[in-house]
Each structure stands twice: as C-alpha cells, then as structure tokens.
C-alpha cells in the first residue's frame with residue numbers, strides 16, 4: 399500500500415511598508431492563482447477600531463498612556479469578523495456584523511492599528527487566526543511579518559517597498575478615489591511615523607525575510623511589478 403503525502407497549501411507572503419502596493423498586488427495574485435487572501439493589516443485595523451469602540455483609546459492614544467494589554471488580548475481572541483468577497487472580487491469587512499470596509503481604511507484606523515500591533519501579547523493572540531487562513535489550494539498573505547514570523551516556511555516570499563513620497567502619493571490618490579479627504583503632508587508624516595513604529599518595534603519588526611525577493615516599486619507601474627512577481631512565484635512554486 400502506498401501513502402500519498404498530505405498536500406500542503408502553497409503560501410505566498412508579501413510584506414512591506416504601508417502604501418507599497420502590497421494590498422492591490424496581493425489581491426491580484428490571489429485571483430491569478432485562485433488562492434485565498436489574508437489581509438493581516440485588516441486584522442490589526444479591526445482590533446484598533448474595536449478597542450476604540452470600547453473606549454480603550456482617547457483622542458487616538460491609550461487612556462492615560464497606559465497600555466490595556468489584557469483587554470486587547472481578550473478582544474483579539476474574540477473579535478467577531480468576516481471577510482466576504484463581493485461581486486467585484488473585493489472583500490467586504492464585517493465587525494460584529496457591521497460593514498466597516500471603509501472605516502478601517504482611514505489613516506486614523508491605521509494609526510490605531512500600529513499602536514496595538516507593537517504589543518507582543520496582541521501579536522501572539524492573532525497568530526493562529528492568521529495561520530488558519532492557509533487552506534488548500536493556497537494563500538496569499540499580505541502584511542509586515544508574513545515571511546519572517548507567521549509563515550516562515552512559505553516557498554515564495556516577497557518584500558515590496560517604495561520611497562515614502564511615492565507611497566504617500568499613492569495613498570492620497572487611493573483615499574480620494576474612495577471619496578475620503580486626504581492631505582499630502584499629513585499622509586506623508588503619518589506614513590513616516592508608521593514606518594518608524596513598524597521597523598523599530600521590538601517584536602516582529604518590518605524587515606525582509608532573508609529568503610525574500612526584494613522589489614522597489616518607486617518607479618515601476620503596477621503591471622510591471624505584477625509581471626515580475628508572477629515570474630518569481632512561478633519559478634518558486636514550480
């Protein structure tokens with residue numbers, strides 16, 4: 399009798415700073431390969447939003463500057479969230495059954511996300527939730543530590559970056575397309591602050607995995623980047 403090896407889902411990780419184009423490219427790659435999609439940043443954004451709803455934040459900072467670790471871990475473990483693809487293949491995000499697709503995309507939600515994301519206990523609480531997305535036939539996982547912490551065995555790892563100015567310009571356009579008011583200087587300083595917080599934090603800092611393909615998309619169009627990523631992934635997944 400022969401035993402078939404158990405088939406494992408293929409995992410493609412895409413890490414990089416905010417506004418590097420990872421979200422768009424991850425979604426396109428998921429459609430291209432017919433894989434599931436994990437937008438791990440959305441998990442941190444949802445947790446930030448939930449913490450705000452629970453009044454753990456006041457004026458964008460933790461109350462009295464005290465980090466409410468126990469409450470945040472509890473929220474992370476019990477977050478009631480759903481990602482539902484709509485007819486345009488985009489994900490509708492529900493928190494406690496409410497559509498928060500737009501609410502989690504604001505710069506303020508990004509700032510809350512990066513404040514909860516520096517807490518080691520919160521990251522551990524969200525670890526298994528993220529790994530549960532890796533089901534057959536495969537997963538495209540978009541975030542900051544997908545290749546370095548969450549899916550270290552992934553056969554294809556990408557680190558996508560771009561200059562802060564290029565990323566700020568893209569973010570302004572993206573927000574304006576969603577009819578959200580955006581100011582270039584505010585967005586740029588927010589991106590720089592978030593970069594600092596993401597790269598300098600002690601736990602799971604933003605950095606390329608040692609075996610990642612690094613792509614700087616500052617002066618590349620989306621199609622060019624997509625083609626380069628597909629070439630690399632096809633090579634890696636054989």
Ligand code: C5P
Pocket residue numbers: 416417438439440442443508511512513515516540541542543544592596
């Ligand atoms: O990718 P996005 O901008 O939605 O992520 C929001 C914030 O969540 C990031 O600035 C980062 O602080 C945090 N994050 C993280 N680890 C991930 C994904 C996001 O720390 N894997």
